[in-house]
Amino acid sequence: MNEDQIVVVCPDSQNPKHDPVAMKAIVDFIADIEPTGVIHIGDALDFEGPARWTKDTRKEYAGNVEQEAEDFTAEFIAPVREVHDGFFGIHEGNHDLRPRQYLEKYAPALADSKFFHIENLCRFDDYGVQRLPDFYEVFPNVVTTHGHLGRIRLAQVAGMTALNAAKRFTKSVVMGHTHRAAAIPHTLGIGEPQTIWGIEVGHIMDESCADYLKGTPGDWQKAFGVLQYSKSGHFKPEVVYLNQANEFEFGGYRYSPGAAA
Ligand SMILES: [Fe+2]
Numbered sequence: 001m002n003e004d005q006i007v008v009v010c011p012d013s014q015n016p017k018h019d020p021v022a023m024k025a026i027v028d029f030i031a032d033i034e035p036t037g038v039i040h041i042g043d044a045l046d047f048e049g050p051a052r053w054t055k056d057t058r059k060e061y062a063g064n065v066e067q068e069a070e071d072f073t074a075e076f077i078a079p080v081r082e083v084h085d086g087f088f089g090i091h092e093g094n095h096d097l098r099p100r101q102y103l104e105k106y107a108p109a110l111a112d113s114k115f116f117h118i119e120n121l122c123r124f125d126d127y128g129v130q131r132l133p134d135f136y137e138v139f140p141n142v143v144t145t146h147g148h149l150g151r152i153r154l155a156q157v158a159g160m161t162a163l164n165a166a167k168r169f170t171k172s173v174v175m176g177h178t179h180r181a182a183a184i185p186h187t188l189g190i191g192e193p194q195t196i197w198g199i200e201v202g203h204i205m206d207e208s209c210a211d212y213l214k215g216t217p218g219d220w221q222k223a224f225g226v227l228q229y230s231k232s233g234h235f236k237p238e239v240v241y242l243n244q245a246n247e248f249e250f251g252g253y254r255y256s257p258g259a260a261a
């Protein structure tokens with residue numbers, strides 16, 4: 001690492017249940033700050049059709065998988081690529097893998113086809129997007145992961161799930177999956193003090209589309225992450241919270257959807 005690096009982390013969007021204004025606000029932010037890298041933390045798509053709970057309901061027969069993947073590609077991957085030519089990686093979340101899991105379960109004879117893997121459904125190769133490994137070391141001792149793997153135990157407090165994982169891995173952990181947003185430091189005091197972070201990057205869903213919340217507000221936060229890594233090896237994470245109007249502040253600037261910073 002020879003220079004300061006900034007990676008913008010897009011949270012769970014669960015397209016088509018996302019908030020398109022929030023998604024566009026993140027793309028515009030990327031255009032504005034010109035980061036060195038962009039990561040989507042996974043659950044890019046919701047894929048309700050091949051979900052376990054949808055089995056034998058009308059939704060199973062909707063046949064929307066390809067269209068939803070195309071829509072996400074058009075609404076996020078292509079616009080990010082238009083404004084950002086550096087590193088661009090996407091994790092596979094537990095929702096993103098539903099189509100391939102469905103095939104493995106109900107059509108095992110076809111499951112060797114890679115067509116329904118997220119990187120092919122969303123044409124990662126066409127846009128120079130990397131399908132990230134389940135645990136990706138974005139900077140030394142900083143790991144990004146969706147959050148459904150590695151026997152990470154869910155905690156009910158924002159940031160605690162990631163912090164518990166960070167303590168176990170003795171590395172900073174940046175994750176999605178909980179739809180909560182916070183960054184919590186933990187300093188290991190043995191020998192040279194070393195601070196590791198648990199970072200949860202929130203969500204940008206349209207909460208009214210989340211059937212499982214049953215109309216109640218979830219303990220979720222709309223946000224995204226900005227990870228900074230300096231030449232000297234200092235890691236500084238930041239969780240950027242979006243308000244109801246999808247406005248947010250970063251670096252002393254106030255960002256409003258549709259307005260230049
Ligand atoms: Fe999610």
Ligand SMILES: [Fe+2]
Nearest residue numbers: 043093094177
């Ligand atoms: Fe998830």
